[in-house]
Amino acid sequence: MAEALAAPPFPGVNPSPGLVWSIPGLREDPTMCLRCRSAQLLCGKPVCPLLLRYHAFERTLPMVQGKDLSGSSPPGVFVGRFGYPKVSFGPLLSPEHGSTELLDTPEDWVGRSVAEVVGFRTSLVRGTSPIRVTDAEKPIRLLEDLQLLGIAGESAESETRFRRPPRGHIALSDSAPPFGPSAPIDHFRLDVRRVDPHLDRLSSDTAANARTAVAELYHRGVRVSRIQRAFSVGTLGRRGRRKLVPTRWSITAVDDLLSKENLEKVRALPELGEIRVHRLTALDNRWVIALLPGIWRYESIEAWYPSTFWNPSPTEIVMLGDHEGHDGRTTYASIGGCYYAARLATSEALLRYGRQAGVVVLREVHPGEILPLGVWNVREHVRAALQEPPLRLGSLGDLLGLIRSSFAIPLPRWLLQSAVLHEARTQRRLDDWLQTEGVPAA
Numbered sequence: 001m002a003e004a005l006a007a008p009p010f011p012g013v014n015p016s017p018g019l020v021w022s023i024p025g026l027r028e029d030p031t032m033c034l035r036c037r038s039a040q041l042l043c044g045k046p047v048c049p050l051l052l053r054y055h056a057f058e059r060t061l062p063m064v065q066g067k068d069l070s071g072s073s074p075p076g077v078f079v080g081r082f083g084y085p086k087v088s089f090g091p092l093l094s095p096e097h098g099s100t101e102l103l104d105t106p107e108d109w110v111g112r113s114v115a116e117v118v119g120f121r122t123s124l125v126r127g128t129s130p131i132r133v134t135d136a137e138k139p140i141r142l143l144e145d146l147q148l149l150g151i152a153g154e155s156a157e158s159e160t161r162f163r164r165p166p167r168g169h170i171a172l173s174d175s176a177p178p179f180g181p182s183a184p185i186d187h188f189r190l191d192v193r194r195v196d197p198h199l200d201r202l203s204s205d206t207a208a209n210a211r212t213a214v215a216e217l218y219h220r221g222v223r224v225s226r227i228q229r230a231f232s233v234g235t236l237g238r239r240g241r242r243k244l245v246p247t248r249w250s251i252t253a254v255d256d257l258l259s260k261e262n263l264e265k266v267r268a269l270p271e272l273g274e275i276r277v278h279r280l281t282a283l284d285n286r287w288v289i290a291l292l293p294g295i296w297r298y299e300s301i302e303a304w305y306p307s308t309f310w311n312p313s314p315t316e317i318v319m320l321g322d323h324e325g326h327d328g329r330t331t332y333a334s335i336g337g338c339y340y341a342a343r344l345a346t347s348e349a350l351l352r353y354g355r356q357a358g359v360v361v362l363r364e365v366h367p368g369e370i371l372p373l374g375v376w377n378v379r380e381h382v383r384a385a386l387q388e389p390p391l392r393l394g395s396l397g398d399l400l401g402l403i404r405s406s407f408a409i410p411l412p413r414w415l416l417q418s419a420v421l422h423e424a425r426t427q428r429r430l431d432d433w434l435q436t437e438g439v440p441a442a
Contacts, residue, residue: 064095064125064181069160071095073190074104075152078126079232081246085134089233089244090127090185091146093158100155106376107223110384114283117373125166126182133244136234143233143244145190150233151199152192161187198222199230206239213237214254215261224344224379228254251375252337255344262347263328267296269350272357275393277402280385283377284368287385288406289346290399292358292424298346299323299420300339300361303409317409323419338363341379349386360420364407396424 076092094100102108103120112120129142139147149156166181198220202213213236217227232250234242245253276291301321322333333339342361350356361382393399400421404411415421 064166066165067162067183067186069093069095069125069162069166070097071158072097072100072155073149073152073158074100074102074124075149075154075156075192075229076104076124077146077150077229077233077247079244079247079250080128081248084246086130086132087244087246088128089131089143089146090129090182091149091158091160091188091190092124092126092180093160094124097157098155104225105223106225106374106380109376110282110380114368114370114373118371122180124180126179127160127162127185127188128182129185131244133234136242136244137240139234142185142188145188147203147233147235148192148195149190150230150235151195151203153194153196153199156193157191159189160185196222196226199226199235203230203235206237206242208236208238209241210237211257211261214257218258218261224254224258225376227258248337252340255337255340255375255379259340259344259347260328262344262351263296266347266350266356267326269354269356271295272353272355275396275399276357276390277393277399278385278388278390279406280381280388282381282384283373284366285377285381286364286366286407287381288360288362288403289382289385290360290362290403291350291353291390292360292399292420294358295326296350296356297323297325297358297420297423298343298361299359299418300333300335300342300363301414301417302335302338302363302365303407303413303417304365305367317413319409319413319417321417321419337375338378341375342382345379345382345386348383358420358424360418362403362407362414364409366408 071094073091073093078090078092080088082088092104094103103124109117109120131140131143135143136147162183163186164183166183198217199222202208202217205213208216210231214227214231217230218224228247228250230236231254232245232247234244236242272291272293274293278287278289278291280287299321300323301319303317303319305317306315320335322329322335322339346359346361350359363378391402393402400411400415403414407414415425
């Protein structure tokens with residue numbers, strides 16, 4: 001449990017107006033943060049995550065004092081999920097004018113540091129207002145503005161009056177990435193200078209279902225984050241079926257829909273005839289993506305080191321994974337949205353290669369990932385890894401040796417967790433038999 005404090009527990013840090021602190025784990029160890037005071041890093045992280053957020057807020061809060069805010073939206077919108085079907089929604093606003101697209105475009109965050117990403121997220125002020133998700137087709141004025149913002153093609157100028165000055169909340173949540181200050185909206189004025197023509201056309205097409213609209217936008221080159229935004233504010237789908245979709249759900253829904261669309265084509269491709277491996281290290285995550293000969297099957301495994309956000313244990317490594325066979329899966333993956341984000345990235349790579357294959361995505365998360373950053377972290381870094389030239393390996397033994405040398409976690413732990421690697425080690429393919437009999441494979 002987290003507990004709200006009136007002042008930060010660190011010497012030399014002065015409480016800022018409108019900033020509330022929540023310290024994690026007080027029930028388990030009420031004295032840890034007070035004993036540490038960011039000096040000893042008793043939580044096991046290389047940087048104090050509370051101070052990281054504090055310094056990010058310190059750059060934003062002085063620009064949003066008072067109830068009025070004038071600035072640009074990246075464009076960005078947020079739809080909450082608590083209380084569904086009555087949720088909180090509103091714009092994401094920057095106190096700066098001009099082009100602020102980078103602040104809400106995760107496709108451009110690869111290569112950035114954790115501090116930079118936290119800075120992007122906490123620099124956006126969230127306006128909030130309650131609404132029912134079924135109001136998407138008969139929107140109030142504020143929702144009309146946000147639906148226009150959801151299809152905008154560039155940053156949009158705005159003027160906002162809040163009911164109270166925006167407040168920041170420094171809380172280390174296991175289930176949400178960092179966010180900036182927020183406040184209920186009293187009045188909102190928006191100036192959208194240009195809409196994305198593809199989003200505009202599909203938002204006007206009330207005969208196309210949401211799956212068709214999402215797929216067409218994707219094939220026309222609209223960025224996934226923009227499709228997710230339009231999907232979230234209820235501008236896609238058939239008349240009578242449109243709803244607001246909580247942002248977190250819309251991200252995974254679009255990743256799922258697009259990867260399924262890609263995989264319908266992947267399953268018709270020739271099989272990959274060799275082992276290819278892509279590797280990447282970013283944000284203290286180590287990635288190995290292996291493409292195996294044969295038909296489409298897929299697995300994603302995450303290994304979280306002690307003191308990372310999804311693993312509060314001080315000593316034990318936690319591993320979790322999900323997989324699917326050639327025909328896909330019918331249940332929701334236990335590792336959540338990351339499974340579908342990586343599946344989208346790998347399906348894109350197979351289409352580029354013109355081959356279907358078995359895919360194993362291995363992710364080793366080290367304590368440098370001090371905050372949950374969002375599903376984009378998986379999608380965009382797997383995409384980045386798969387853009388690099390692959391290593392071509394001659395045998396499964398070579399692949400296992402590469403996994404052993406790439407990760408700190410011993411190879412037997414990965415093999416124990418992996419269904420696809422187990423199948424590859426224990427089931428012989430017809431090509432293998434032909435080769436042992438001296439018959440050239442077709």
